[in-house]
Amino acid sequence: KNEVEQSPQNLTAQEGEFITINCSYSVGISALHWLQQHPGGGIVSLFMLSSGKKKHGRLIATINIQEKHSSLHITASHPRDSAVYICAVSPYNTDKLIFGTGTRLQVFP
Amino acid sequence: DAMVIQNPRYQVTQFGKPVTLSCSQTLNHNVMYWYQQKSSQAPKLLFHYYDKDFNNEADTPDNFQSRRPNTSFCFLDIRSPGLGDAAMYLCATSRASGGTIYNEQFFGPGTRLTVL
Numbered sequence: 001k002n003e004v005e006q007s008p009q010n011l012t013a014q015e016g017e018f019i020t021i022n023c024s025y026s027v028g029i030s031a032l033h034w035l036q037q038h039p040g041g042g043i044v045s046l047f048m049l050s051s052g053k054k055k056h057g058r059l060i061a062t063i064n065i066q067e068k069h070s071s072l073h074i075t076a077s078h079p080r081d082s083a084v085y086i087c088a089v090s091p092y093n094t095d096k097l098i099f100g101t102g103t104r105l106q107v108f109p
Numbered sequence: 110d111a112m113v114i115q116n117p118r119y120q121v122t123q124f125g126k127p128v129t130l131s132c133s134q135t136l137n138h139n140v141m142y143w144y145q146q147k148s149s150q151a152p153k154l155l156f157h158y159y160d161k162d163f164n165n166e167a168d169t170p171d172n173f174q175s176r177r178p179n180t181s182f183c184f185l186d187i188r189s190p191g192l193g194d195a196a197m198y199l200c201a202t203s204r205a206s207g208g209t210i211y212n213e214q215f216f217g218p219g220t221r222l223t224v225l
Contacts, residue, residue, distance in 0.1 A: 033213065042115075042218035043152070043199060086151065090212075095140055095159065095205050097214060099151035 003027050006087050006100040013107050019074040021103045023087030026068065033097065034061050034072050035086040043086070046072070077107045112136070113217035115200050121223045122190050130185040130220045132200030139206075141183040142214065143175060144199040152199055158183060159205065187222075195224045 004025045013019055023032070034046040047054050047061040049070065054061050058077075063070040074081055087100040113134045122128040132141065139160050144152035156165045158177045172194070174186040187194055197219045203212040 035216075040221070043201075043216035045213050045215060048213040095157070095203060095212065096154060101151055 002101065003098050004087055004089055004100040006085075006103050008103060009101065010104045011106070013077050013105070015078055015107055015109050017077050017107075019077050019081075019105065019107075021072045021085050021087075021105070023070045023072070023100055024068060025070075025087075025089050025098075027089065027098065028092045029089040030092055031090045032063055032070050033088045033090070034070075035088060037084045037086060037102070039083070046085075074105075077105075079107045079109055082106045113200060113202055113215050115198075115217035115220050117220060118218060119221050119223070121225065122187075123225050124191065125189045128187050128190055128222065130187075130198050130222070132183045132185070132217055133181050134200075134202045134215075134217075135181070136202055136204070136215060137180065138202035138204045138215070139180065140203045140212075141177060142201040142203075143183070143185050144201065145194075146197040146199055146219075148196075155185070190222070190224045192224050195222055197221050 007022045031048050031050045033048050036044045036046050049061055049063045058075045060073040082105055084102040084104050086102045088097040116131050142157040143155045145155055146152040154166050155169045155173055156175050172188050176184045199219045200217040201214040203214045205212055
């Protein structure tokens with residue numbers, strides 16, 4: 001079993017829909033990261049969370065440390081949001097990341 | 110703008126012909142990472158530098174080497190590329206200091222390596 005699990009693996013949506021991607025992890029962490037990767041492209045860091053909730057534009061990330069769970073929400077989705085969204089965690093006392101397998105999102109006009 | 114730059118963006122090499130990928134950063138971060146990412150897979154950490162200290166992952170093949178001549182630059186050398194080494198290679202940086210050793214990682218755009 002992976003230490004970081006994401007769901008769903010694939011997600012399709014119509015433009016304007018509200019989207020939720022979930023991440024569960026099984027290790028103690030210092031922080032959780034949400035990353036975005038467009039097809040054939042590099043990785044962009046969206047959020048780093050250690051508690052609570054963060055918002056940036058149409059993106060919202062939440063984390064529940066007790067339940068070892070995080071969600072990434074996209075409001076009013078747009079075709080340019082189509083990408084792979086990766087959840088990654090920083091375990092205690094390490095500067096490495098453990099990556100989830102990603103969620104492939106496609107938003108259609 | 111402060112950033113992580115990788116060159117080249119696309120590299121084609123022949124089986125067994127050594128290749129070097131480069132990464133530079135203007136963020137003045139003290140930690141630099143090299144990841145290998147194969148199609149539809151999560152990035153896999155090959156090694157990282159914490160300042161000048163080199164940290165190799167246990168399962169990184171000997172075929173992969175790295176150099177960090179100064180804070181800004183880091184190189185990935187693949188001594189004898191095989192077909193299985195075709196992948197996207199990602200460089201990332203972070204700042205670690207004192208008691209804070211978890212930090213946001215900033216990724217470069219990647220170098221896509223093709224092995225013929």
